Amino acid sequence: MKYHQLIKSIIALALLGAGSTIFTGCEGPPDMGNSSAALADDVASQVYVPPGEYDEFYAFMSGGFSGQVSVYGLPSGRMLKVIPVFSLDAEKGYGFNEETKPLLETAHGFIPWDDAHHPELSQTDGETDGRWLFINGNNTPRIARIDLTTFETAEIIEIPNSGGNHSSPFTTENTEYVVAGTRFGVPYPQQDVSIDSYAEKFKGTLSFISVDPEEGHMDVAFQVLLPAFNYDLAHSGKGKSHGWTFFTTYNTEEKSTLLEVNASQNDKDFIAAINWKKAEEYIKQGKYREMPAKYAHNTYNEKTHTATSEMKDKVKVLIPEECPGLVYFLPTPKSPHGVDVDPSGEYIVGNGKLSADMAVHSFTKIQEAIAKESFETTIDGVPVLKYEEILAGIVEKPGLGPLHTEFDGQGNAYTTYFISSEIVKWDIETQQVLDRIPTYYSVGHLMIPGGDSRKPDGKYMVALNKITKDRYLPTGPELNHSAQLYDISGDKMKLLLDFPTIGEPHYAQAIAADKVMPNSKKFYPIEENEHPYRTVREKDARVEREGKDVHIYMTSIRSHFAPDNIEGIKVGDRVYFHLTNLEQDWDVPHGLAVLGAQNAELLVMPGQTETLVWEPKAEGVYPFYCTDFCSALHQEMQGYLRVSPANSQVALDWRLGYDEPVQ
Amino acid sequence: MLLGIVSLMSLFVFPMWQIILYAPQYPDGVEMHIYIDKIGGSSPGTLQNVNILNHYVGMQYIEPDDIAELQYFPYIIGAMGLLGLIALAINKKWSYLAWTIVLVVLGILGMYDFYLWEYDYGHNLSDTAPIKIPGASFQPPLIGRKQIINFVADSWPHIGGIGFGLSMLFGGAAWWARKKQLST
Structure with a gap:
């Protein structure tokens, strides 16, 4: 009987426990702030563009795995057009008619799809000029140029000796170059080798694609041959740092399997800083090697209304050991994703996505360290600078999972935090956090019109989110990605609007409508x-x-x-x-x-x-x-x-x- | 008098007349320009666009090569320019008056001819027109504004036409000035 009583008392205790939980512990889900109650009263008027009137900005959003670019008006969030770039578009016959098929030719033959990540507007004097939009194809490495008088793809160039063109296109201040970097280390040259030979046989290339200032035509000017790190994102210097381009790396461990663990061991990875003006000197001096390569260069002719594809067979390669002063590694915690240069060109923000703090490098300090040759070590001919010597400051514990930073031109930086699903505003000079606001949900890139240029238009900010869940009426398992529009003209960021987008908009860029609209063609004579x-x-x-x-x-x-x-x-x-x-x-x-x-x-x-x-x-x-x-x-x-x-x-x-x- | 000749010569550079069609889906208007020797518009495609509009209701295709006036108008205007110079050389009251009267008569004839063309285009419709609207007239206004089904049509002189008007005024002024000169 005692045994029976024991059972009884256990049941009684369990009931008591459950009861007390009900009364004290179970309050239902907490308020996560994702209802519209968080909105200020007057937001509708801020995004309302009356019928027949125009938006203030054109926003170009990458289509991600749709391979296209979508054009939105801001602040209304109205979709204006989808521009076919890397993927077939039956709606417009793109890639189906004889005239556009050559645009999708590659060294691997005709490819009907790619993964388009980062739209980048052309710049003059560090300011967006509304002439062209560039965008990278990630899977079969390419860069496309879209003509903003016709809003059509005008050119696509393939990037040789590369795998996964993620850190691209990110223009220089006068669109001298758009860049490309290999996300995957690849055998160099491509060959049949054991994957285990990664550290010895694999390499990483960073490519500089020159852009003709008149016609916009692209050419692979040179590649820099580096260790087989994974090159993630890039930005070119501006103002005082004009002449340099910065690429983030992960997997400096140089592993090829279970990267989520094996590429996350080093406490610091690097930002590769390339002095491309120096590279131009070396090219002029003939200090390059001409390497065999196979890559397609496709151009659309607006007079013949027809694209042609040309196969190229060599590329100029610069080797750091032979070109001192060409590349430096900046140690940056930990697996940095975006690298963003502030409008003055002084601050280089390494968004260390697995790091609790965020490092901000100083271009002046980098130059000083280079001048006194204060190097920690050298990897394959590339000097590694000392972290403490180049640091401008640290944004301490701003959020979890920093990915990207843009600027408003008022001395503020805005960084996305994927894990904590928020955007944090901080002061570039003091690295003090000023404000934070949630995103819905798990923001990747953010975009301020001109936010990566010398002259940002710091009025609006768009969050480009990876997860949608319950934001709109459900449409089955597959949901369009969500974007939020914020007003950043005041001290506090303010949510204005929320709208679905096409594919997966990784990055976006926006430009004042009056820089583009007057040049938009109406028909072809x-x-x-x-x-x-x-x-x-x-x-x-x-x-x-x-x-x-x-x-x-x-x-x-x-x-x-x-x-x-x-x-x-x-x-x-x-x-x-x-x-x-x-x-x-x-x-x-x-x-x-x-x-x-x-x-x-x-x-x-x-x-x-x-x-x-x-x-x-x-x-x-x-x-x-x-x-x-x-x-x-x-x-x-x-x-x-x-x-x-x-x-x-x-x-x-x-x-x-x-x-x-x-x- | 020289001013009169110069303003007359503006017809060789600028259109004499303009017909503008407005409808909601044509936010910029369809602006047709009639020169002394050709038909143009605010865009190179204007005439084609007018013809496309006209064909729905069976109006005739406007083919500048088939309009005789556009062949001989330049000669008339050129001749008037020469006559003006002659009138200037003669420098008599009567020479200015005669030139001005000829110009006025030409102007009236020109407007009458223009009206006949408009009437013909507006009324002489094809039997096989896709759209037939009983009672509707598609004749543009001689001068002024008129509603033509879904379009508002404006018909006004262009710079060359104004120049023609001015040349009549200047011709008259020359006659008057000469008269005053002689009477003092």
Whole structure:
């Protein structure tokens, strides 16, 4: 019985414990501050852009794993456009039509996708100038240039001897260069070796891509060959530090497996500081090695409306041992992610993501240490400076998991904390924390218009978050990433707006609308069209056969195609629809879709020519039509194409309208 | 008098007339410019855009090469310039008066001709027009503003047309000045 009583008293105790927990301990989830109650009263008016009026800023957000760039207006958070860059876009025929396919060529052949991380606006005198937007392709290392007069991808260059182009493109002060760095150490040159030979055979390259000041054309000017650390992010110096570019590293342990543990052992990793002006001198002196490489350089010509792809086969490489003064390592705690240079160019913030404190380096002190050659050690010819000697100060325990910092031009820095899901504002000179505000949830990059330039526009700040969870109406397991807009014009940061974004916006950049808007083109002048298959007058519309290739020189104008009845196509032919849009008015594209075409539509801007290739598989009469609602008679904008058997005698024939003589 | 000739010559540089069509989806307006020898607009595509609009209701295609006036207008204006110089050389009351009267008559004839063209474009519609609106007239105003279905149409002289007007005034002024000169 005693045993039975013991059981009873245990049960009674358990009940008592549970009861007391209910009464004293269980208060429900605590208030995490993520309700709209945290908003000030007047925020709606701050983000309200009345119908017919324009936003103050263009914001360019990377699409992350969508491979594209999305354009938003700020402060409204309205999406203006998605610009296809590294991924196919059936909506615009990008990568599907013959003209844009070459843009996606690489040393590995045609690649329909990439992971686009960091948009970077071109700069003049350290200020965003609204000419071009650059963005890196992370997976198959590339950099793209987008022309901001057309908002179209104008050029893509591949980065050789590289794996994972993450620390890119991050321009210099006058867009002399955009940069690239390899996230993965790779065998150099690429070869079949044991992964265990990582420390000996693998290398890391940092690349400087020159940008032509007039046309914007890119070229891999040189690469710097470094140990196989993982190069994470970068920023170029400005003002007094103009001429230098800084790259963060992790995995200075040089491991290849279970990196979350093995690459997190060193107390300090490095920021690699490259003196690119020195590099230019070495290149001039011929102190480079020309190494074999294979990489594609693709350019889109706005006159021919066609991209071409060229394969390059060598690259200039600088070796630190042979080029003293080219590279220095700045010890920085611990696995620093972003490296951000303040508007004056003096402070270099190493966002040590696994560190409790945040180190701020002084460019002046770095120069002093270099001058007196005060080095801790040397790694593969690269002097390592002494941490204490180059430190401007430490932001003490500001938050958990610092990733990125931007600036407002008023002496303040704003740093994102992924783990504690917040943005912390601090004073650059004193490193004192001034304010903090939550993000929803787990912010990665942040963006202030011009926030990484010499002249930030410190009015708004956008948090680009990695986790969305319950912020919007649920849409199943997959959720768009969330972004928050804050007012940073006062002492306290203020949440204004929250909106979903496309793909995974890693980074974004924004620019005052008046720097871009006046240059935005409305259409392409038809008389400047130099496409080899253009048809600039409707009466020149025709069909030509060259063996099994059939070229349809087709025009579109509201509201018909010329020709719109075509006969004499045979099974086994390769049919090229070269559609020229004869319109010369803003916002009158015409589309073209053909039944059964294993392809996307064409979407042809006024004055442009695009080509859809179709290989009919079976005889019949195939309809085609305009896909973009162009006019009151859009629905009538349609036609037929007759496909006959391969051995048929049906003559090639075309027409537009019954009154017109055939041919 | 020289001012009169100079303002007349402005017709060789600037359009004489402008017709502007406004609708909500044309925020910049469709601004057609009529020169003495061609038809242009605020954008190189203006004439094409006007023709695209016109074709919905079956208006004729405006083809500058088929408009005879645009061929001989420059000669008339050039001749008037020469006659003006001659009038200046003669420097008589009657020479200025005659030049001015010819100019006024030409102006009236020109406006009448313009009206006929407008009437023809506005009323002579194709039988196969996709959109037929019973009772609607598509004739633009001779001068002033008029609602044409969903468009507001403005029709005003452009710089060249104003120059033409001024040349008549200057011609008249020359006659008057000469008259005063002679009477004193």
